[in-house]
Amino acid sequence: MNAPRLPKVAGINSSDSRVPSPAHTAQPSDEHPAAEGSASPGSAGTAAPKSSAEALQDQLAGWVTDLTTLHEFTESLSRTATLDAALHEILRAGALLVGARRALIVVEPGDGTETTVGLGLGRADLGHIETVPRSATSYGRLLDTPAGLPGGEREIAHPDLLSEDDLDPRHREVAARLGYAASYALPLASESAGRVGAAVWLYDEPAEPSERQRHLIGLYARQATEHLARLLELERARAVTATLAAELLPPRLPRVASVQLAVRHRTGAHGGGDWYDALPLPEGALGLAVGSVTGSGPSAVAAMGRLRASLRAYAVMEGEDPVAVLSDLELLLRLTEPARSATALFAHCEPAVRRITLAGAGHSPPLIVGARRTEFVETSLSAPLGMLACWEAPSVEVNTEPGETLLLYTDGLLRRTGEPMDRAFARLHAAASGAARAVREDPEALTDHVLRTLLPEETDGAPAALGPDRPGPLDSPDRPGHPGHSEDVVLLAARFA
Structure with a gap:
């Protein structure tokens, strides 16, 4: 005679689960009368009744x-x-x-x-x-x-x-x-x-x-x-920090003759202080800037807003001299926020003659992308703002060819790759140089191409365009293979006709 089948209850197969089978919890009775026709306690195939100690165990x-x-x-x-x-x-x-x-x-x-x-x-x-x-x-x-x-x-x-x-x-x-x-x-x-x-x-x-x-x-x-x-x-x-950062950045890029602009900005998981700016200057000039302040969260975002607003004022007054702009910015930072440092790069562009004069303070060098060359601009090595008693570094003048694009970016773009900085620079160069001709001729397509190439897992399923009024998603700081997800990313492109 077959043994009676227990009613079905949702359980877990012990072969594929870590949850064990239920333990015995019922107290055994003192008397164990044998069922009629059953074997004696000493017979083979009959388990001896468990003691109270065994049941408790x-x-x-x-x-x-x-x-x-x-x-x-x-x-x-x-x-x-x-x-x-x-x-x-x-x-x-x-x-x-x-x-x-x-x-x-x-x-x-x-x-x-x-x-x-x-x-x-x-x-x-x-x-x-x-x-x-x-x-x-x-x-x-x-x-x-x-x-x-x-x-x-x-x-x-x-x-x-x-x-x-x-x-x-x-x-x-x-x-x-x-x-x-x-x-x-x-x-x-x-x-x-x-x-x-x-x-x-x-x-x-x-x-x-x-x-x-x-x-x-x-x-x-x-x-x-x-x-x-x-x-x-x-x-x-x-979300509040990302919204605050987006509101402190330019709501839209300006329209300047002979220049096409595109930008991608992503707020890191902790809300950092990376920023960018593009502003028209007197005599048809254009000022481009990227930078980053130390720290994260609302305080870093607020400091970023103050720094960017100050740079705009200095750029209007003496934008043709990027060294003077950054020197004034360094003095302001040292006097008003002595516990904070920042990196910055400012470029004074003359689109009519495709001439760029730039200076950097502890910031990564920009990249020129064109049909015949893809190379980093050789800026002078300098300390970040607020690190020295008096900051000053020589400016660099660059002449671009028709159709070439100047790429400005923050260190977050490199850190998010998870690679050492030298390899991250090499990957950035390879991504830009490997872009198709049609991509190089469109700054919007070029910025998207660079992001997809350097950060493929982050851009899968993401919007094709993450502009100044469309900040990117808050990325996971613990995502495998991408230890730099807490970093902000800024990528600013200017293509000269």
Whole structure:
């Protein structure tokens, strides 16, 4: 006679999961009457009853295993530094804990924004789920009930969705289309953080988590909520810093005869102080500037705004002498912000004769890109502003050929490659020299080409044009292979006709 089959409960295959099988928790009875027809205790094939000490040992072993599992998952979650990475980690760990294959998270931090992330669900799948009336979805019921569900429940389980008579018709249609038959949902909420979202795990067949799995996922969800709340606050601060930086930079590039301008600006994860400027000067001249102040966050952004505004004033008064412009800027920085240093490069351009006079203070040399040459301008070596008691360095005069482009950039472009500086310079030169002829003739295309070549992983799926009024996304500082993601990037191109 076959042994009776246990009812199906959502579990995890021990061959592909770190979550162990449930430990024995029931206390054994003092008496163990043998079933009729069963073998005696000493017969082969019959296990001896466990003592109370053995049962307690099994129970403690199960607790230790559960704590170890939760520690591993929460430690992995704590290493995520961006909201997107944290959401995917929560979905992955939760799927292992409850034995599901697919899942989704809906984050609503209370500021009017909503973010939906899926595990094993593509954009089209998430779109189908979003067509279900919100009140008929598990996450919608959890998010739209401020104090939780009636009766104090903090979870929603549908062990067999398609057998429910009161299931919304659209929900039934979407479930059948996507091939899930059961779901288990939890709110992402805690006393200190409040409610930040809800997570739903989907099963391919009718199933539900065991009591032990529900306990583990509940503990994990509370820890995940605290981490998400911190990341959401950090994302808000980053967004404010990026907006502030964008507002302090030129809203648009000027139109100057015989010159085509293009710029790309990206704010780093911590909000740095990289800046650029392009301003018309008397007698048809054009002033170009790039620079960076030390530090990060709102204070660095504010210092960047003050420095740029001061440089504009000095450029209007004595722009034909870049050394005088940077000397005045250095004196101002040393007197007003003695604890801060900065790098800067200023170029006075005469488009009519394609003549450029420039000076740099601790800044990377510009790059000239043309049909016959791609070479760095040999600027004199000088210290950053604020590093010496008196700054001064000779200027350099450069004459460009028709159709050549001057590329100005900040060090963040080089650091984001993750390469040593000498190799980063070589990669920049190779990227510019390898551009096709049509790309070299268009400064917009050239800046995009350089970014795609130097930072391919960052530009995948990014907008083709990141101009002054379209700052780039806040990049992850912990993205593998790109240790410089906390750096700002500025790339300014000027093509002379």
